[in-house]
Amino acid sequence: MAAPVRARPTGVGRTTESPLPAVPGASQEEIRRQNLGAVLRYVHLHGPTSRAELTSQLGLNRSTIGALAADLVASGLVTEGAPASVRRAGRPSLVVSPRSDRVYAHALSIDAARLRAARVGLGGQILDLREIPRPSGTSAIDAVRPLADLVRDMERSVAPDALLVGGAVAATDTTREPDGRIRIAGVDETLGVALEAEFSAGPGFVTGDLADIAALAEQVRGVATGIDDIIYLHGDLGISAGIIVGGRLVIGHRGHSGKVGHMVVNPNGLPCGCGSRGCWETEISEAALLRHAGRDPSDRAAVAEVLRAAADGDRTAGAAVAQVADWLGFGVANLVNVVNPDAVVFGGSLRDIFTAGADVVRERLDTMPLPASREYLRLRAAALGRDAVLIGAAELAFDKLLADPLNVGVVGQMDPVDPI
Amino acid sequence: MAAPVRARPTGVGRTTESPLPAVPGASQEEIRRQNLGAVLRYVHLHGPTSRAELTSQLGLNRSTIGALAADLVASGLVTEGAPASVRRAGRPSLVVSPRSDRVYAHALSIDAARLRAARVGLGGQILDLREIPRPSGTSAIDAVRPLADLVRDMERSVAPDALLVGGAVAATDTTREPDGRIRIAGVDETLGVALEAEFSAGPGFVTGDLADIAALAEQVRGVATGIDDIIYLHGDLGISAGIIVGGRLVIGHRGHSGKVGHMVVNPNGLPCGCGSRGCWETEISEAALLRHAGRDPSDRAAVAEVLRAAADGDRTAGAAVAQVADWLGFGVANLVNVVNPDAVVFGGSLRDIFTAGADVVRERLDTMPLPASREYLRLRAAALGRDAVLIGAAELAFDKLLADPLNVGVVGQMDPVDPI
Missing domain, CATH: 3.30.420.40 (ATPase, nucleotide binding domain)
Known part of the structure; x- marks a missing residue:
């Protein structure tokens, strides 16, 4: 049996939002990128957050937070605006909000009975969801083509300026072998590869075990x-x-x-x-x-x-x-x-x-x-019920963006054209 | 039951010896300290090592390794010398060796039947070992006084310039409660506190679960x-x-x-x-x-x-x-x-x-x-047999030194005088 290659998410589920540790000799540019990730992760997990709260929660000074937020706004990852209600006198602190409608990931799941595909926005909202039955006796690999069809179908209604940052697929593949025994294949690397082969462009898919991914979801948002x-x-x-x-x-x-x-x-x-x-x-x-x-x-x-x-x-x-x-x-x-x-x-x-x-x-x-x-x-x-797996898969898919926000922005949209 | 506070060793058992990651904005001084730790950890785990091997294994340049080694020599933590045998032509690379005879930790263990205390040198050698039976029905706290006596006894024969860097105690406390049930108390923080109270000076003791510590030992040196x-x-x-x-x-x-x-x-x-x-x-x-x-x-x-x-x-x-x-x-x-x-x-x-x-x-x-x-x-x-627990406890005790070598050097020797 081929050894599965599974994503080891580095940042998912982290309960502290402080900036990531840098490598020795980290340049100012590297530190800036990590701080951008810390700000983006914070609003991804906590929703719209005032600059004042970001300043105190992340331990960075006010002008640094302002500059980081401006960079994220320019990249189309967040918006900044006045708070909905102002309770204190004086100039209100601007609120930084994730652009859930624009920045999204593909979250797929293969369980015993169903195949599901969702677009999940930055911040964890499910923007679109498709579900079909999984024919009994089929393997995870058999699910690739129908899942890809669901993804392509969802992509047709995506706004032109939307930003796809990645995809993840959760599966627990229980198949009965010719000798009658049930083998648990885990999640084979071929699953992600096969999904990527369905699309001629796009940021690709990481794979994970369904229970692991649901656990992450309950830890992050449940x-x-x-x-x-x-x-x-x-x-x-x-x-x-x-x-x-x-x-x-x-x-x-x-x-x-x-x-x-x-x-x-x-x-x-x-x-x-x-x-x-x-x-x-x-x-x-x-x-x-x-x-x-x-x-x-x-x-x-x-x-x-x-x-x-x-x-x-x-x-x-x-x-x-x-x-x-x-x-x-x-x-x-x-x-x-x-x-x-x-x-x-x-x-x-x-x-x-x-x-x-x-x-x-x-x-x-x-x-x-x-x-x-x-x-x-x-x-x-x-x-989180049935959505746990999709929310967790999206967290896996967002991990790369949150580690280095400006580097993922170049990925662009998934090619909506079907491959031959 | 009081919640035990247990050491979470950060570096013990690490299989990579590359320099530790620095915090954002790490100063040159912080990076230097981490690199000193990486060099010291390497010779602690691998024994005498040439500067050439340190250079290639740690990914630092030759002059940096030379400067780091010189600092560690000046601190009395390592020695440098010509290799025992020279196989290639040209000037041989100096060999950096841990000063196992001078730099040591106290390693204590409390198992079901025995109380043991050892002095373990940098590099993992057991320099001295004392053992007495543990009377049945006694708790881990009852072991503090006899263990302290063993430590004081060992300290009497320590050279004046020796450097004690820390201590650790491994215990699994199985006690029968008044209701007849066996409770496993883990390792209570009071054990370390009680041991420290036995000595008027010294770097203190961290505590750990006996099986955890033996596992670390087998991973590091077994x-x-x-x-x-x-x-x-x-x-x-x-x-x-x-x-x-x-x-x-x-x-x-x-x-x-x-x-x-x-x-x-x-x-x-x-x-x-x-x-x-x-x-x-x-x-x-x-x-x-x-x-x-x-x-x-x-x-x-x-x-x-x-x-x-x-x-x-x-x-x-x-x-x-x-x-x-x-x-x-x-x-x-x-x-x-x-x-x-x-x-x-x-x-x-x-x-x-x-x-x-x-x-x-x-x-x-x-x-x-x-x-x-x-x-x-x-x-x-x-x-590692019976020594696993003592070797593992010493690894816990060395952890602080290996994280920041020059900062532990000020600790000095344990006060050999009995407390009142």
């Missing part, structure tokens, strides 16, 4: 803002995790960290598609919930019905939720002992299961991990 | 040199891990990461002292090996006998080793799916169990983790 040690659990057909430690994503030696769905939690449990037995996935997936509820395990649409029935007091459905929630808490407890995170975030299909069975999950977490590991633990339902 | 994604497993009375991801230690939100001994691997297993059931420790500890071999589980001295008997073909002992090795592989497989490390290192008592049962461990790892996660995995027995 329920885990400002938290540095996070386990984000993503439920789709399988279960995977995005783990952030000390503010940085755990990528793994070859990009395969976070395959927590294949931790064995029940040595006497059911066979798993991966060839092992009693994997966490066999106990907490949607299929497990449906099985316990006496439904067809492959009928994903019935998950919502089971959760609703449980909420309405149906005993079979309630017991099914409790059993899955118990195993959910069991596995989280093990992960908490390993990583000692500040927060565990439940996303994808696990969001609803956590919400429905939170008491049962908490009971496990109140007893299983060591007291020291669980003492400050926060459990949270993901906030 | 079997995992140059490897950035490592799970180091340490067996003592309990089992814990030092996890290094992307070259940096995983500390955890409150410093309690790596409590892998309390992952539940066998939901139907034996009760654990922590209050849970079927923890990994209950299946892979020395006590488990002794239990399966029909020996007294508390007779730690018998572990070596069981391993020897297994090697000699004794069936009961062999089956005991195989059973423990199987559970060892089981838990490692789960960790590999979570972290996707490049290498797993077996240390402490797990070193011998891994060595004796490597085939059984490998069998689990050949089947349980996902193919992508296990594909490039290396399993290794720890190389």
Whole structure:
């Protein structure tokens, strides 16, 4: 299997906005570029911000902020204007705003059932979104052509002066091999290459693991803002995790960290598609919930019905939720002992299961991990929902712009003409 | 429980020796200090090095290296001399050597059974070592006074011009609380404070988790040199891990990461002292090996006998080793799916169990983790043995010196006079 090359975002998720460290002997020009990035990152994350706040938050002096803002305005990345309301006497501090309507990235996602493409503006707003079903049994590479079609379709309505700064694709590729085993291919470098080949011009695509990217999104704009040690659990057909430690994503030696769905939690449990037995996935997936509820395990649409029935007091459905929630808490407890995170975030299909069975999950977490590991633990339902992956992918795509704002401006628009 | 404050070593374990990045607007003086640190770190890690090699390895020019070396010589941190053997014609490049005999750190460790104190010279040599038993039932704080006595005893034979640059203490404090549960206190800040209170002068002590520190040692000077994604497993009375991801230690939100001994691997297993059931420790500890071999589980001295008997073909002992090795592989497989490390290192008592049962461990790892996660995995027995913890603690203690060599030189010797 080819080793995937995955983006290691350097700045995404940083909770401090201070200027980046320079290399030894950094020139004034290099320092200026880094400071431009710090200002742009701040308004990207926090929205319209007064020069006064930028001055105090970034530790730069007033005239420097003024000059940096002017450069960013000239590059078409931000606007400056009077504040909407003026509360204090005296001359108001100008407000610097990201040009979300003009500066944007392409964010793509490939999950078990859907292909999605979005244009996301600087500042994190989704400007346009297209979605189609993913035919079952197809690989991530098979998704390249339909995703490219969605992108081209979106590009047709983009204003002529808009600035495309990059693209990113989030995928978790679970494919069944000829030997019957489920292999998790991670995200192969060929995915990004194949996407780029679809377009004759454009800034290209970085790739990332879907759970990693959703974790970043929740850390940058969701329920885990400002938290540095996070386990984000993503439920789709399988279960995977995005783990952030000390503010940085755990990528793994070859990009395969976070395959927590294949931790064995029940040595006497059911066979798993991966060839092992009693994997966490066999106990907490949607299929497990449906099985316990006496439904067809492959009928994903019935998950919502089971959760609703449980909420309405149906005993079979309630017991099914409790059993899955118990195993959910069991596995989280093990992960908490390993990583000692500040927060565990439940996303994808696990969001609803956590919400429905939170008491049962908490009971496990109140007893299983060591007291020291669980003492400050926060459990949270993901906030960004289905958009997390697209918002996170856009953060990856914006990373280069935010590291060196003026250098990306030359990239220009994606060629809207279809390749041969 | 008080939150422990643990050292986050910034430079320890770095596999690149290039000069540190400077802050924006770094002065020539700051850049010089960082370059001094880069040169000193290089000879600390690699031993005597020619100016020519330093020039090429650090990417600095020849005259800069000459000036930096001269500064370090003047500070008494290194010596310069002709190489031992000259192979090429022409003027030989001077060799820069760390002054291991003069510049040293205090390295202390508190494990389940022993208290150890060492003086470790720049370059990583153990210059002096004292060891006494740790009375059972005592806490880490109870170890402060006897450790301080060992330090004072070692200090009596230190040359007058020697330079003490810092100290570090490694501990894993497993104490049984009044409610009968075993709590893992991590390493409380009070431990370092209490040690400092024992001495009226001196550069102080940083604290760290024993498994974390041993992991660093194996990465800097052991079997995992140059490897950035490592799970180091340490067996003592309990089992814990030092996890290094992307070259940096995983500390955890409150410093309690790596409590892998309390992952539940066998939901139907034996009760654990922590209050849970079927923890990994209950299946892979020395006590488990002794239990399966029909020996007294508390007779730690018998572990070596069981391993020897297994090697000699004794069936009961062999089956005991195989059973423990199987559970060892089981838990490692789960960790590999979570972290996707490049290498797993077996240390402490797990070193011998891994060595004796490597085939059984490998069998689990050949089947349980996902193919992508296990594909490039290396399993290794720890190389540094009992000294790993002391060598790692010294690395923590040297960190400040290596970050700013000339600033630590003023610290001077520890006051050899006992406090009242």
